[in-house]
Amino acid sequence: MTTQTGKSFFKRPEKNYVHPYFGGLVLGIVLFLAFFLTGNGLGSSGATSRLDAALVDAISPVHVDNNPYLLKMAGGDKNPLDDWIVPVFFGALLGGFASGFFNGRLKFMTTKGPNISDRTRWLMAFLGGVIFLYGARMARGCTSGQALSGGATLSAGSWVIMFAIFGGAYGVAYFVRKFWN
Amino acid sequence: MNFPLPSLVAVSAANPWTYVLFAAIGFAFGYTLEMSGFGDSRKLAAQFYFTELTVLKVMFTAITVAMVLLFGAVGLGLLDFSQVWVNPTYLASGIVGGLIMGVGFIVGGFCPTTSLASASTGKIDGMLFMLGGFVGAFLFGETEKYFDGWYTNAGYFGRVTLDQVFGIHVGAVVVIVILMALFMFWGGEQLERIFGKKDLSREPKLRVAGAVALFAAAVTVLALGSPSLEEKYNKVKFTRTETIEQVNADPIVNTITYSADEMLANRLVFITPAEAFKAKYNQSMNPVYLDVRPEADYNLYHIEDAVNVPLEHLAEVIPVLLTEPPANTVFILMSNDETAAVKAWKVLVGSSVQNVYVLEGGVNNWIAFFGAEDKALQPRPNAGDDQLGYLFPAALGSRYESCSPNPIEYEKLEFEARIKLQLKRDKSGGGCG
Numbered sequence: 001m002t003t004q005t006g007k008s009f010f011k012r013p014e015k016n017y018v019h020p021y022f023g024g025l026v027l028g029i030v031l032f033l034a035f036f037l038t039g040n041g042l043g044s045s046g047a048t049s050r051l052d053a054a055l056v057d058a059i060s061p062v063h064v065d066n067n068p069y070l071l072k073m074a075g076g077d078k079n080p081l082d083d084w085i086v087p088v089f090f091g092a093l094l095g096g097f098a099s100g101f102f103n104g105r106l107k108f109m110t111t112k113g114p115n116i117s118d119r120t121r122w123l124m125a126f127l128g129g130v131i132f133l134y135g136a137r138m139a140r141g142c143t144s145g146q147a148l149s150g151g152a153t154l155s156a157g158s159w160v161i162m163f164a165i166f167g168g169a170y171g172v173a174y175f176v177r178k179f180w181n
Numbered sequence: 182m183n184f185p186l187p188s189l190v191a192v193s194a195a196n197p198w199t200y201v202l203f204a205a206i207g208f209a210f211g212y213t214l215e216m217s218g219f220g221d222s223r224k225l226a227a228q229f230y231f232t233e234l235t236v237l238k239v240m241f242t243a244i245t246v247a248m249v250l251l252f253g254a255v256g257l258g259l260l261d262f263s264q265v266w267v268n269p270t271y272l273a274s275g276i277v278g279g280l281i282m283g284v285g286f287i288v289g290g291f292c293p294t295t296s297l298a299s300a301s302t303g304k305i306d307g308m309l310f311m312l313g314g315f316v317g318a319f320l321f322g323e324t325e326k327y328f329d330g331w332y333t334n335a336g337y338f339g340r341v342t343l344d345q346v347f348g349i350h351v352g353a354v355v356v357i358v359i360l361m362a363l364f365m366f367w368g369g370e371q372l373e374r375i376f377g378k379k380d381l382s383r384e385p386k387l388r389v390a391g392a393v394a395l396f397a398a399a400v401t402v403l404a405l406g407s408p409s410l411e412e413k414y415n416k417v418k419f420t421r422t423e424t425i426e427q428v429n430a431d432p433i434v435n436t437i438t439y440s441a442d443e444m445l446a447n448r449l450v451f452i453t454p455a456e457a458f459k460a461k462y463n464q465s466m467n468p469v470y471l472d473v474r475p476e477a478d479y480n481l482y483h484i485e486d487a488v489n490v491p492l493e494h495l496a497e498v499i500p501v502l503l504t505e506p507p508a509n510t511v512f513i514l515m516s517n518d519e520t521a522a523v524k525a526w527k528v529l530v531g532s533s534v535q536n537v538y539v540l541e542g543g544v545n546n547w548i549a550f551f552g553a554e555d556k557a558l559q560p561r562p563n564a565g566d567d568q569l570g571y572l573f574p575a576a577l578g579s580r581y582e583s584c585s586p587n588p589i590e591y592e593k594l595e596f597e598a599r600i601k602l603q604l605k606r607d608k609s610g611g612g613c614g
Contacts, residue, residue, distance in 0.1 A: 027243035032247040099302075154267075154358075
């Protein structure tokens with residue numbers, strides 16, 4: 001079902017994705033183990049803003065001191081990267097790469113709907129990233145930190161956020177249908 | 182052994198191997214997302230056109246499996262739920278942020294973690310989403326100051342879970358969530374059949390067995406129940422060090438572990454009025470004075486800055502106390518004498534609130550210590566246990582002189598410090614935010 005535009009590195013045979021329920025089962029066990037061992041769930045968007053904060057702190061520490069949001073992460077002698085979510089972020093990058101490697105899915109390509117150009121898709125992906133992370137920081141967590149982790153711990157706010165995410169996406173889906181169908 | 186492991190509740194540079202463990206968790210996370218197909222934006226976007234509901238299936242299977250295991254472990258007493266990070270509820274910023282995320286999801290075709298799985302396997306759109314993400318998070322940091330008050334306060338409810346919202350047992354919520362998820366899986370498959378032209382007869386039969394197993398596990402969680410307040414109270418342990426001076430050698434330091442009842446019996450949680458007063462001027466701690474007396478007594482006389490939470494309403498504020506951000510927060514409980522405050526102490530300790538102390542002798546002892554010279558306050562000889570031992574000319578609240586002793590006049594106060602800060606973790610460091 002995937003149309004390939006590039007050649008797989010290492011010439012490994014491309015395998016099928018696992019069944020969604022099986023993927024969910026494994027992910028659920030990973031999430032449980034994270035909570036059980038460390039008390040924290042899974043996440044990634046927090047690492048994005050921490051990496052941003054580290055960058056700002058390196059370029060202009062004065063700017064950090066004038067920004068209450070950055071101050072919480074990088075003020076004074078605080079190291080914004082000294083947080084559990086940062087190793088999780090880099091671990092996830094590596095894990096995605098490993099799965100791509102073992103399943104023959106490492107290749108430069110663009111995943112997009114059939115009726116748009118690569119350039120349009122790239123622009124939309126970039127814009128989507130800007131919008132998503134802006135919302136994720138506002139909601140204090142993304143699909144992983146809120147919907148998945150907060151959902152499993154039955155946090156009331158996380159369930160509200162989860163429905164808001166689906167609501168926002170379904171609400172706009174019709175208007176951007178030509179990008180995907 | 183107690184879970185979560187105390188050494189792992191936060192990473193720190195002092196324990197480099199904690200980084201390794203979190204990286205391993207992240208590795209498993211990224212691996213699972215990629216193998217489920219989340220590196221491909223089409224699979225994610227298809228969710229919103231009902232052609233392929235992989236997102237819903239993976240996400241809700243993961244949530245339900247993790248939830249059943251988590252509350253099962255809590256029910257068996259293996260896991261201390263109060264040490265598990267539960268995202269605090271901020272309704273306003275959560276709803277607006279969630280809607281914005283939804284727009285980003287369908288426009289960009291990824292969510293943050295799936296973009297990692299995508300970018301790391303060479304997908305250019307995944308890389309650009311990631312890059313956009315850095316810009317979006319940066320823009321949020323730059324613009325947050327324009328709506329800081331709304332962001333931090335609007336619809337804030339603290340650490341609150343669905344069972345508390347609906348006032349039912351957590352096991353019942355687990356069962357309801359699983360029934361809802363199974364219904365959504367069934368509905369999702371019907372949608373895939375209609376919109377995605379999918380042949381459901383080729384789906385593995387095993388998934389029905391999985392659904393039955395999940396439901397059975399949920400019923401087990403309901404049957405297990407969760408540990409009562411008393412059971413949790415009995416499990417709480419405190420450590421204190423005792424230093425024995427030696428004549429010609431280094432002092433011996435003994436570490437002693439006490440149960441909660443032993444802490445009370447040895448009066449290690451009772452702090453003198455002097456220590457309670459001085460805590461306000463101690464840079465290393467952030468005292469919160471909780472007055473658990475009835476409102477009428479509180480109105481007659483209370484210590485400056487004390488918050489009135491009558492004993493019968495104490496349970497309602499626990500979610501907020503558990504999310505009180507700074508780790509150096511010290512809760513100082515007081516009643517007229519000690520009876521109600523000790524009851525409150527047991528409830529808070531059983532609920533795993535950290536750093537809770539009781540004002541020794543209560544408000545009566547405070548008045549005896551700081552207000553002995555106040556002629557307006559006359560002792561009331563026939564006061565019973567935990568009743569106000571003074572007569573007040575008027576309900577002046579905290580406007581009596583002794584409610585806020587002069588810090589210069591009382592600069593030098595002798596007391597044996599009983600407060601030992603237990604810096605378990607800074608709760609604001611948890612979660613995604």
